[in-house]
Amino acid sequence: MLTWVDGLPAGDVPVTDRGLAYGDGLFETIAVRAGRPRLLERHLRRLSEGRTRLGMACDEALIESELLAFCSVLGDGVVKLILTRGDGLRGYAPPVGGQARRILQGGALPAYPLANAERGVSLYSCRTRLAEQPALAGLKHLNRLEQVLARSEWQDPAFAEGLMRDVSGRVIEGVFSNLFMARLGRLVTADLSRCGVAGVMRAEVLAIAQAAGISVEVRDIAYEELLQADEIFLCNSLYGVWPVIRLEERDWPVGPLTRKLQALVCDVLGS
Template sequence: MHSWVDGQPATALNLQNRGLAYGDGLFETIAVRAGWPSLLDAHLARLALGCQRLRIPADLALVRDEVVRYASAVGEGVVKLILTRGDSARGYAGAPTAAPRRILQAGPLPQYPDAHAEAGVRLFACQTRLAEQPLLAGLKHLNRLEQVLARAEWQDAEHVEGLVRDTQGRVVEGVYSNLFLVRHDQLITPDLSRCGVAGVMRAALMEQAGVLGIAVTVRDVLIEELQQADEVFVCNSVYGIWPVRALGTLNWSPGPLTRKLQAVARTLLET
């Protein structure tokens, strides 16, 4: 499947694009099944928030139309939507007349081992810390060097995902996922108002938990709290939920609440 730039098949991008020069833009990674982009409204809502924060005057109705048409052509796979401020000459100040650029790329759905969802995954305790910047917190912006550094910390197959903290040592998220703890049949997920990515699956699970009568608390989480957790799981909008079975010397088993929400996540990704 060819990439699209501004709604047309393309194999090149202007070298003056601000996404390349400054990471001046946003992106969404969207699972596509049966020609439809999963959780599309949630992805576009986060994109809209990012455009508001970064003051990128994007036509989101046009973006939606292009994503739907592109996903239909893809059929099955993962679509990456990149939205940049556009092209401009050197300098941090963007050109007032620059038009946002819309880039769509496609790849196959990742084939993860069934054991990730069934038996759970082992997390690597990353040393890379996330800097606090409330203006960018929660957004899927193009500045992802912290995640690049964190992911480079392990190369073995034993660890599937990494756990990252902020500069104060608070637990934030996985390198490419969000984190939930289960304690006394209630959900706890880290506050992402200082840093981190507010995942669309995280938001969807919190909403569905409310429907199911499961209490959810969003707050600061310390690393020491993990040892008191009854269950731990990570989630994102491509694979759904993976139970966490280990982090260093800590161990958990996939529990009933994780299993219940796994089924919810599976349904969300199929609709």
Template sequence: MLEWCNGQPVNGIALRDRGLAYGHGLFETIRVRSAKPRLLDDHLARLKEGCQRLGITVEHSILDAEIAAFCQLIGDGVAKLIVTAGEGARGYAMPSPANSQRILLGSPAPYYAPENSRDGIRVFPCSTRLAIQPRLAGIKHLNRLEQVLARSEWQDPMFAEGLMCDQEGRVIEGVFSNVFIVRNGVLITPALLRCGVAGVMRGLIMRTATRLSIKVEVRDLSWSEFSKADEVFMCNSQYGIWPVRACTEHEWPIGVLTQKLQGEIETILDS
């Protein structure tokens, strides 16, 4: 496994790093094809917003160069970028000066069963609820214990993903995916103003749908409306789009709009 910290090969991080102590940091999981990081501008835009919200300073020109060099070594696989607030003394107060850490981890491309994309998936209804915290909503911070707990709820391989709601029962996202429904020809995805991660694939799908003159709505999504959808699919930057075939007693067909967006996204990622 390829591992860098601040542009140099390493095999560990400082024990007093605030990312380890408090989850004070962010991460991006970047798909790499032929040494080229896919959707990199979207990943870095989300990272930049997250850094601003968490008070982390990063030299983006240095980071850009490190990512490019790192992806050349990977070739094909995944580059996980972690940016932490760096080392600090005991206590929650931000260190002054704060020296952020840039960590890059290289991995082989994950295996996803091709039938997930072709035939659709069955989704597990997670009982773990997402906490409402608008100051952290949208960004991909290091605090992922809710997702860890949600993923531990099922072991049955018949479920490829889990569905998560917030504390008030609104449908928000998958454990590692964003969610869309289609209702009367309109593409709907949950608003992420209270919690959830604004995925880069989610953004690409919304831009692609707009280009194709498909109406897109970003708003609260109740379980009742979700269950009555005409089509449902989930997405992330690694696997693209998976149609959702079933969740609890509800079943959906693999719809025309879902298939159309699948084709468009695959073309973009393969270009």
């Protein structure tokens, strides 16, 4: 794995880093092809929003220049960009005048089975619920224990992803992806104003669908409504779109709207 810390090759960070102590930071997972980061503008925009909401001081131009240099060295693969609040003393209070620490990790793209995209996936219904915290909703922050607990619920390789709901039972997302459903030709994805991660591929799918004249809606989704959907698919910035063909006792064919958006997303990712 290729790793830079604050612009220099390194393999560790100080034990005083607040990202380690408190999960005080953000991250982006970025697909890279031929040295070029995909969906770069969306990743940087989400990182900037998160930095602003958390009140983290950093040089955004420096982050972008380091990321581009790192990607040119990596070539093809995936980059994890981590931004922590940097070093701090004991206690929750953020240090005054501190600068964010920049961590870049690069490696090979995950070897997802081709069948996931071609034939679709089965979705595991997770028991772990997402807590509601509007101050953090949408951000890709370093506190991922809910996802860790959810992912530990199943080991059966028949399930490629898990469905996560909030404490009220509303459908929110996958463990590492966002979820869309289609009903009567209308595309729907969950409102993420209470919890969940606003994925860059989710934003891209919404933009692509609107440009293609597909009716889209962002709102609450009840679990019972999801089971009555005509089509369901998952998306993230590394694999694009996976059709969902099974959830509990309900089966779906891979639908035409899913296939259309899958093809359009592949054009964006260059895959």
